[in-house]
Amino acid sequence: MSQEVRIGKVTFQNPILLASGTFGFGLEFPQVVRRMGGIIGKAITLKPRAGNPPPRIWEVPGGILNSVGLENPGVSEFVHSVLPRMTFGKAHVVVNVAGSTVGEYAEIIRRMDSDRIAGFELNVSCPNVRQGCIAFGQNPQTVARIVRSCRRTTSKLLITKLTANFVDPLLTARAAEQEGSDAVTLINAVSALALDAQGLPALGAGTGGLSGPAIKPLALYCVRRVAEGVKIPVIGCGGITCGLDVQEFMLAGARMVQIGSINLIDPFSGLRILAELRREESSPEKERGAS
Amino acid sequence: MTSSVSRPIDAAFVASKKLAPDIVSVWLEARSVAARIQPGQFVQVRVGPDEELFLRRPFSVAQQQRDRIRIVFRTVGRGTATLSLTRRGDNWNLLGPLGKPAPQFNNREIVLVGGGIGIAPLLFLAERVCRNNRVHAILGARNRQELVLHPEFRKIRVKLNLCTEDGSLGKRGLVTDILQALICSLQSAVAPVVFACGPRPMLQRVKELTRGLESYAFWEERMGCGTGICYGCAVKRDDGKGYLRLCQEGPVLRMSDIEI
Numbered sequence: 001m002s003q004e005v006r007i008g009k010v011t012f013q014n015p016i017l018l019a020s021g022t023f024g025f026g027l028e029f030p031q032v033v034r035r036m037g038g039i040i041g042k043a044i045t046l047k048p049r050a051g052n053p054p055p056r057i058w059e060v061p062g063g064i065l066n067s068v069g070l071e072n073p074g075v076s077e078f079v080h081s082v083l084p085r086m087t088f089g090k091a092h093v094v095v096n097v098a099g100s101t102v103g104e105y106a107e108i109i110r111r112m113d114s115d116r117i118a119g120f121e122l123n124v125s126c127p128n129v130r131q132g133c134i135a136f137g138q139n140p141q142t143v144a145r146i147v148r149s150c151r152r153t154t155s156k157l158l159i160t161k162l163t164a165n166f167v168d169p170l171l172t173a174r175a176a177e178q179e180g181s182d183a184v185t186l187i188n189a190v191s192a193l194a195l196d197a198q199g200l201p202a203l204g205a206g207t208g209g210l211s212g213p214a215i216k217p218l219a220l221y222c223v224r225r226v227a228e229g230v231k232i233p234v235i236g237c238g239g240i241t242c243g244l245d246v247q248e249f250m251l252a253g254a255r256m257v258q259i260g261s262i263n264l265i266d267p268f269s270g271l272r273i274l275a276e277l278r279r280e281e282s283s284p285e286k287e288r289g290a291s
Numbered sequence: 292m293t294s295s296v297s298r299p300i301d302a303a304f305v306a307s308k309k310l311a312p313d314i315v316s317v318w319l320e321a322r323s324v325a326a327r328i329q330p331g332q333f334v335q336v337r338v339g340p341d342e343e344l345f346l347r348r349p350f351s352v353a354q355q356q357r358d359r360i361r362i363v364f365r366t367v368g369r370g371t372a373t374l375s376l377t378r379r380g381d382n383w384n385l386l387g388p389l390g391k392p393a394p395q396f397n398n399r400e401i402v403l404v405g406g407g408i409g410i411a412p413l414l415f416l417a418e419r420v421c422r423n424n425r426v427h428a429i430l431g432a433r434n435r436q437e438l439v440l441h442p443e444f445r446k447i448r449v450k451l452n453l454c455t456e457d458g459s460l461g462k463r464g465l466v467t468d469i470l471q472a473l474i475c476s477l478q479s480a481v482a483p484v485v486f487a488c489g490p491r492p493m494l495q496r497v498k499e500l501t502r503g504l505e506s507y508a509f510w511e512e513r514m515g516c517g518t519g520i521c522y523g524c525a526v527k528r529d530d531g532k533g534y535l536r537l538c539q540e541g542p543v544l545r546m547s548d549i550e551i
Binding site: 021023024029051056057062063064071241263264266268 | 296298299337342343344345346347370386512513514515516518519520521522523524525526527532533534
């Protein structure tokens, strides 16, 4: 049975994507990437970013707080020395783009005119940087301006990755749809705080983004709310750890999913989840536990 | 740069022993890991089948014998407390070996400096490097009870120096006091190589004392994946050019390369 999914002009071999920031650029485990629908690499910014001071990661019940701070080599170095190595057979490469100004998104995309890239995911939702990203994603008008300028710049697949932080994602999703986004991803990590034993912020940057199974119900809620209110496909993301989770997101209205935090526990999770999904889709008896 | 990391395995629990009130030693049957692991490398351990304790815990290896590896750890939170209760019949789910092996030397004067639970990974290193180097081990802890694994060091060809902060075993004082005296006394034509593992203040002092020498730290940081894909375990570079990924470039890092 074919698992192919089409979004915009791009056909993916199956509905599972590796979420941005959770699988590097795919170079460590190409044998896993090749079998996925695609990989969304670490976010790319206009200039190189060193990232945030450690600790960058902190465990909480059922999830992780992270504040990596978009460490990346910047668009020039990425195009020159990373992108040429991102060859993963039938799996597509989607580049996550993060701007610190509204104009930077299109500027970054303009510098990445490569056949290796199937499309772009606009990061208007990262909670771990001082400027841009989540601040843009909380305002539908700003999301509209960013998507509009990027849509004028590229005819490639354009996905907008939205936040559920202090904004109704239906409003930002509609703004993205109106300006020509081919799909929306819901949700990015949620702004969160953990304190250490001394009562001080546990992460080096102070606050972070919560991800993992702890946010799955919130992600499912957002996916359903948005899927019922827009016509473009929704890509579900948030706490997926198994094939049943993927099916739940599909039932909530997602066309595709991204797996993220679980890659940190086992980099081969994508292969397992894909196998579980195939098994479940071919068996008529589905068992869905309360979650 | 395809990773040589294999899929996680279930390692059978063989035996455990309490070495001190909160220090546990565990032997695991883990053929594929035991066959490949080198001193300096580590494994990532899943705590439970459920997702509440979500991340794996990184552990260095204290010994490797045939198909078995030994992990010696301090219980510091819920994850390590759960692992300390492992019984026969249980498995530990391991990902590894991970990280780079410690650099190798021949015919050199090697000084190992271990503080507290930091002694554990130095035992594995000592057992290997003592075959073709002259090895000094300086091991210290707060008190006699916490100075673990020194009987194992006595079984191999190393010159052993013990110390405790309360003087209950070996000299009274800090490992770094002994290190300072030892560096001054070594008359070798070739400069010694120093490996240190222990609390951060100890490593800071070792870095000061070994300026100009080749010295390495077994470094620790909060870790996510352990495989290089999450960029969680950042270590600040000494040259101000951002961060290193501990799980990729380390966990044994040249002291001059990092801010300690």
